[in-house]
Amino acid sequence: MERMEIRLAGTGGQGVILASIILAEAAVNAGRYACQTQSYGPEARGGACKAEAIISDSKISYPEVSDPGFVLVLTQKAAEKYVRNLKDDAIVIVDSRVEIPAEAENHKVYHLPILDTAEYKVGKAVTANIVAVGVINRILGICSFEELAETVRNRIPKGTEEFNLKALKAGNEMDLGG
Amino acid sequence: MSKRILMQGNEACVRGALKAGMRFFAGYPITPSTEIAEGCAVELPKVGGKFVQMEDEIASMAAVIGASVTGVKAMTATSGPGFSLKQENIGYASMAEIPCVIVDVQRSGPSTGLPTSSSQGDVMQSRWGTHGDHPIIVLSPSSVSETYYLAIRAFNLAEKYMTPVIFLMDEMIGHLRETVEIDDNVEIICRKQPDAPEGKFEAYKGEENLVPVLPVFGSGHYYNITGLTHNTWGFPTNNRAVANELNSRLLNKIENNRRDIEAWDEYLTDDAEILIIAYGGSARVGEDAVDMLRRKGIKAGMYRPITIWPMAEDRLRELSQRIKKILVIEHNNGQYLHEVERVAADDAEIEFIGRINGAFILPEEVTEKAEAM
Numbered sequence: 001m002e003r004m005e006i007r008l009a010g011t012g013g014q015g016v017i018l019a020s021i022i023l024a025e026a027a028v029n030a031g032r033y034a035c036q037t038q039s040y041g042p043e044a045r046g047g048a049c050k051a052e053a054i055i056s057d058s059k060i061s062y063p064e065v066s067d068p069g070f071v072l073v074l075t076q077k078a079a080e081k082y083v084r085n086l087k088d089d090a091i092v093i094v095d096s097r098v099e100i101p102a103e104a105e106n107h108k109v110y111h112l113p114i115l116d117t118a119e120y121k122v123g124k125a126v127t128a129n130i131v132a133v134g135v136i137n138r139i140l141g142i143c144s145f146e147e148l149a150e151t152v153r154n155r156i157p158k159g160t161e162e163f164n165l166k167a168l169k170a171g172n173e174m175d176l177g178g
Numbered sequence: 179m180s181k182r183i184l185m186q187g188n189e190a191c192v193r194g195a196l197k198a199g200m201r202f203f204a205g206y207p208i209t210p211s212t213e214i215a216e217g218c219a220v221e222l223p224k225v226g227g228k229f230v231q232m233e234d235e236i237a238s239m240a241a242v243i244g245a246s247v248t249g250v251k252a253m254t255a256t257s258g259p260g261f262s263l264k265q266e267n268i269g270y271a272s273m274a275e276i277p278c279v280i281v282d283v284q285r286s287g288p289s290t291g292l293p294t295s296s297s298q299g300d301v302m303q304s305r306w307g308t309h310g311d312h313p314i315i316v317l318s319p320s321s322v323s324e325t326y327y328l329a330i331r332a333f334n335l336a337e338k339y340m341t342p343v344i345f346l347m348d349e350m351i352g353h354l355r356e357t358v359e360i361d362d363n364v365e366i367i368c369r370k371q372p373d374a375p376e377g378k379f380e381a382y383k384g385e386e387n388l389v390p391v392l393p394v395f396g397s398g399h400y401y402n403i404t405g406l407t408h409n410t411w412g413f414p415t416n417n418r419a420v421a422n423e424l425n426s427r428l429l430n431k432i433e434n435n436r437r438d439i440e441a442w443d444e445y446l447t448d449d450a451e452i453l454i455i456a457y458g459g460s461a462r463v464g465e466d467a468v469d470m471l472r473r474k475g476i477k478a479g480m481y482r483p484i485t486i487w488p489m490a491e492d493r494l495r496e497l498s499q500r501i502k503k504i505l506v507i508e509h510n511n512g513q514y515l516h517e518v519e520r521v522a523a524d525d526a527e528i529e530f531i532g533r534i535n536g537a538f539i540l541p542e543e544v545t546e547k548a549e550a551m
């Protein structure tokens with residue numbers, strides 16, 4: 001895998017930072033190199049939150065994302081703020097509750113029910129980040145589903161395995177359309 | 179050799195400190211250093227150590243000095259505003275020659291500034307933050323792996339030279355998670371203890387290498403510890419000759435041993451025609467820029483100070499006599515730039531790129547400037 005810059009954005013509390021950590025860690029466990037960073041304001045919760053990961057098969061020097069090849073947005077505000085500087089062949093996932101931002105035009109866009117899947121199919125809205133992790137790995141092919149599940153298990157609180165793995169599976173099996 | 183894992187810079191700092199033998203941490207949490215306090219709070223009790231959240235940064239620094247006097251390897255961690263508050267007691271540790279490690283994970287200032295944004299604005303403060311002509315050692319890591327190994331070295335140097343050591347991180351590296359491989363087979367140094375019988379002890383005489391041997395409190399040797407100018411037994415004096423001897427020994431303790439202390443890294447400097455100088459987080463920008471320039475056929479290289487102080491200046495002088503174009507990049511308004519100019523301005527053309535808005539310099543900005551030189 002050549003340098004793949006991944007950006008996940010939503011609102012504080014949706015777990016996009018944890019999602020980026022899981023993707024980076026899964027990549028490292030699969031023998032790749034990874035960097036993970038985040039940016040947030042001084043407020044404790046709420047507000048726009050952005051987390052990023054870079055995955056590569058060679059050593060990574062500059063650890064910041066400048067032109068992402070993959071972006072996921074879970075809120076309208078994040079869509080307006082963080083869908084930008086996209087690489088020409090960038091892939092964008094926009095949650096189905098969010099309108100596709102103009103910046104995403106001319107790129108490969110998936111309009112997917114991530115928040116709905118977490119809330120209604122898994123039954124827990126807080127698992128949206130794990131649903132997203134499942135979808136992203138399916139699209140990017142960072143590692144096998146089993147390796148990903150193992151990484152998720154190691155990063156989530158004890159006692160939440162059952163519904164988080166259900167969320168991961170739901171993400172992995174989501175109908176991507178077309 | 180352990181397996182490759184994903185680790186955060188602040189976590190690597192805690193892991194390294196614990197490996198070095200740190201068994202006491204006192205601090206007051208502040209972004210972006212908080213994960214260090216959290217990590218110490220979780221890990222120290224497991225190894226028989228103590229974690230104390232103090233009422234503020236001044237008290238934290240005092241507690242660290244007190245713990246170290248009893249022979250325990252001690253550390254505190256903070257960021258800009260807290261680093262300012264620790265300065266007086268850092269000077270005390272320097273004067274009384276108490277080994278300890280002070281971590282400053284730099285954020286954007288001045289004052290409370292941009293708490294969650296990175297910066298390298300405390301570089302000069304790390305050297306001159308406390309008053310008086312004091313010695314100091316400052317180390318700056320530029321990756322998560324290096325954070326682990328340098329945290330160990332920070333303790334080793336503190337114990338070997340009986341001095342506070344500033345571990346100058348920045349938010350970019352502190353909050354970065356990346357791939358690390360950690361080798362547990364590392365050298366650990368502990369401060370020397372006297373083999374003299376118990377009783378009165380001339381602690382501040384200084385050995386051949388000018389480093390004093392301070393018996394740990396409770397060991398049966400007695401001497402005095404003070405921030406006042408003191409004689410070799412540690413007792414205050416106004417004697418000019420004694421004052422000169424003490425202050426000179428303090429400074430020469432680092433100066434005379436700088437070959438042992440100095441550390442730097444070079445990247446593709448052998449045939450370089452343009453030299454990028456960067457340290458800590460900005461070195462990650464520099465390294466990427468060197469690769470980009472090389473792909474364009476421009477012979478770029480990088481010199482990266484690891485000990486910010488003392489600076490490995492003989493090597494920099496050699497390089498500047500051969501490589502006539504130097505580009506310094508820092509996430510500040512040009513602090514280490516002055517040090518580079520002091521050493522290299524006679525021999526090389528020196529340009530600078532800085533950043534003071536909490537953002538990072540882009541590798542493309544560096545290549546553009548380098549190409550124009």
